[in-house]
Amino acid sequence: MANTQTPFQQGAAFFPEKLRTVLLATEALQQKSTEEIRLRAGRGLSVLSAEGTETILTKAEPPSQKELRGVIEIATAASFHTAMDKLCRGYLPLPGGHRLGIAGSTVMREGKIHHFRELSSLALRIAHEVAGIAAPVAQQLLAQRGMGCSCLILAPPGYGKTTLLRDLIRMYSDEWQLRVGVADERGEIAALVNGVPQFSVGTTVDIIDGCGKSEAGLLLLRSMNPQVIAMDEITNPEDINALSVIAHCGTAVLATAHGADTDELYRRPLYRPLLEQQIFQKIIRIERRMGKRSYVVEDAPCFT
Amino acid sequence: MLHLIGGICVIVGSAAIGLQVITQRRKRLDELNQFLSGCRLMERELSCREPDMADLLDQLAEHSEGMVRSFFITCRQELCDLGSRSFESIWRGGLRKSELCIRRRERTLITALGAILGKYDREAQCAALNQTASALELLLRREQAEEQKQAKLYMTLSIAGGMLLVVLTC
Numbered sequence: 001m002a003n004t005q006t007p008f009q010q011g012a013a014f015f016p017e018k019l020r021t022v023l024l025a026t027e028a029l030q031q032k033s034t035e036e037i038r039l040r041a042g043r044g045l046s047v048l049s050a051e052g053t054e055t056i057l058t059k060a061e062p063p064s065q066k067e068l069r070g071v072i073e074i075a076t077a078a079s080f081h082t083a084m085d086k087l088c089r090g091y092l093p094l095p096g097g098h099r100l101g102i103a104g105s106t107v108m109r110e111g112k113i114h115h116f117r118e119l120s121s122l123a124l125r126i127a128h129e130v131a132g133i134a135a136p137v138a139q140q141l142l143a144q145r146g147m148g149c150s151c152l153i154l155a156p157p158g159y160g161k162t163t164l165l166r167d168l169i170r171m172y173s174d175e176w177q178l179r180v181g182v183a184d185e186r187g188e189i190a191a192l193v194n195g196v197p198q199f200s201v202g203t204t205v206d207i208i209d210g211c212g213k214s215e216a217g218l219l220l221l222r223s224m225n226p227q228v229i230a231m232d233e234i235t236n237p238e239d240i241n242a243l244s245v246i247a248h249c250g251t252a253v254l255a256t257a258h259g260a261d262t263d264e265l266y267r268r269p270l271y272r273p274l275l276e277q278q279i280f281q282k283i284i285r286i287e288r289r290m291g292k293r294s295y296v297v298e299d300a301p302c303f304t
Numbered sequence: 305m306l307h308l309i310g311g312i313c314v315i316v317g318s319a320a321i322g323l324q325v326i327t328q329r330r331k332r333l334d335e336l337n338q339f340l341s342g343c344r345l346m347e348r349e350l351s352c353r354e355p356d357m358a359d360l361l362d363q364l365a366e367h368s369e370g371m372v373r374s375f376f377i378t379c380r381q382e383l384c385d386l387g388s389r390s391f392e393s394i395w396r397g398g399l400r401k402s403e404l405c406i407r408r409r410e411r412t413l414i415t416a417l418g419a420i421l422g423k424y425d426r427e428a429q430c431a432a433l434n435q436t437a438s439a440l441e442l443l444l445r446r447e448q449a450e451e452q453k454q455a456k457l458y459m460t461l462s463i464a465g466g467m468l469l470v471v472l473t474c
Contacts, residue, residue: 017388069423070390077383078391078422079356081429115425 008034010096011126016070019045022057030055035128040121041065048123068102068119075100086187086210088113093191097127097198127191129199133160134167137284138175140297146282148178148228150247152274152300153256154265155286160293161256162188162232164286166199168254169230173202180254181220183231184209214242221246230254240273247279261285262301278302307474314473315466322462326455331370332405333451336444338372339406339414343437346421347430357391357422358383375402392418413439 005013008031012023015037022045023037036048045058075094076083086092091101104119141147151168153161166189172178182205184190190197190207197207206224208216213231217239220226229246231239234257247253257274259265262283266275274280278300285296342364349355349363361380365373378398385394395418399411406414413436420432 013387015387020387073391073423074386076422077356077358078386079358080423081350081426082354082356084425 006031007096007098007126007128008032011037011098011124014071014075014094014098014100014124015039015045016067016074019058019063019067019071023047026057035126037124037126038121039063039068039071039124041068041119043121065119068122071100071122071124072102072119084115088115090186091125093187093193093198094124095193095198097129097191099125099127099191101125127199129166130163131167131170131200134164134171137164137168137295137297138171140295141282144282144297144299146297148172148176148252149281150252150279151254151282151284151297152280153254153284153286154259154261155256156260157258159286159288161286164284164295165189165230165232165254165256166201169205169228170200170202172228172230172254173204178204178227178252179225180205181217181224181226181229182207183213183216183220183229185211185213185216185232189230189232212238214238217242217246221249221251226251228252228254232256233258234271234274237270240270243274243279244277247277253279255280266301275301311470311474314470315463318462318466318469319459322458325458325462328405329447329451329454332407333444333447335370335372335404335406336410336440336447338368338370339410340437340440340444342368342372342376343417343433343440347433347437350426350433351430354426371402371404375399375404378402391422394418395421410440410443 009024012020015023019039026047030047030049033049033051034047035050038046038048038054041064042062044056044062046054046056048054072080075092083092087102091099094100100122102116102119102122104116104121106113107115107117141149141151153164155161169180169182169189173180180202182189182201184192184207187209189199190201190205190209191199192207192209197205201207206220206226208220217229217231220229229251230253232255234240234243234255243253243255257265257271259268259271262275265271280300283298283300285298287294287296345364345367346360349360355363358380361376361383365376365380368376375398378401379394382394382398396415399415404411417432417436420429
């Protein structure tokens with residue numbers, strides 16, 4: 001895919017010719033603000049803007065099941081078998097960092113989604129990488145002599161934790177010359193395609209995706225000799241145990257968690273050990289006022 | 305003297321026709337054999353390594369020769385047309401473009417694979433490949449047995465036909 005294409009054009013390229021033509025005929029302003037392209041069988045093709053408004057593009061000729069399968073065929077380069085597992089677990093990372101998610105009638109085997117018998121809709125999320133977003137955080141870390149230290153990014157959902165984590169990984173790698181291991185369970189941080197990260201995460205970064213964060217983190221620790229290990233969204237006790245092992249082996253950790261502040265985090269039994277074991281030296285809070293994001297770097301409190 | 309030379313030419317010519325029929329049959333059997341090996345290779349690769357279609361087609365091209373190789377290369381090159389054509393149509397088009405000697409029945413078997421490859425999960429693709437390979441194997445075995453019997457027959461018939469022509473014209 002040529003680099004000269006806009007993210008929207010790259011996303012549209014995953015659609016069959018007929019639908020692609022409709023997508024590319026939309027206004028440039030609409031293309032720029034599009035965050036998702038959605039296709040629903042028997043209903044229509046639509047684009048979802050950053051503001052959350054959905055515009056239906058094809059009402060007259062609703063797309064068929066065949067067209068939905070066509071998108072999967074293009075997105076997987078006629079290799080559905082290589083993508084099925086990822087699709088069943090959430091979404092498929094695509095070249096350019098875009099993501100494809102599907103919905104429809106599932107077939108269960110051994111208590112897990114085995115495949116989709118019929119597709120009802122799909123959503124292609126267009127990647128908008130924000131390089132340099134971590135610069136203010138890096139400045140604060142430098143000022144507080146926290147360069148290369150263990151940091152926890154704390155914010156409610158939708159505040160841009162993953163985007164900040166990704167850019168912070170890039171800074172740790174490219175600017176501070178540290179070897180970073182990334183436990184990228186669902187491919188959200190690096191979006192590996194054919195072993196190549198689709199987002200700029202830095203040159204000294206080693207990534208394991210497709211398995212649990214705790215397993216990936218410990219495997220990275222053993223196999224890649226990292227100076228920093230990063231993982232997104234700590235959600236279960238296994239993740240916390242792995243973080244504890246990693247941190248106490250002298251490796252710094254970068255992680256994210258849902259929460260407004262450390263007090264809220266401490267009140268939740270799952271996260272309390274994180275603070276009690278003093279795994280992190282710095283807490284990075286993302287605040288949003290009047291639609292603008294700001295970053296607050298503070299020392300991790302000592303709860304014992 | 306002229307009669308003798310003419311007679312020899314007619315006999316050699318008819319023998320050459322017989323030889324060409326035999327060569328054509330052998331070429332067809334060779335192509336069938338290559339497709340059979342291709343199916344087995346795909347089945348093996350899909351069940352162990354799960355490579356993507358581009359990788360699979362590259363390997364198939366590497367392990368085949370002649371027109372079969374050119375068929376896999378065509379499919380591989382046209383994979384970038386996905387979006388304007390389906391893989392099934394690329395596969396079917398590749399078969400049409402390549403000057404293969406295989407017959408209609410074998411062509412139908414191989415064409416049908418295009419509707420399954422890359423579209424279903426690993427198990428379904430392996431099952432389809434196994435089924436096609438078994439059908440090709442059966443055809444190949446039958447054809448090989450037939451070929452051994454008929455090769456001599458074709459040669460004898462063509463030479464005898466040539467001789468008869470010489471006798472009749474003299």
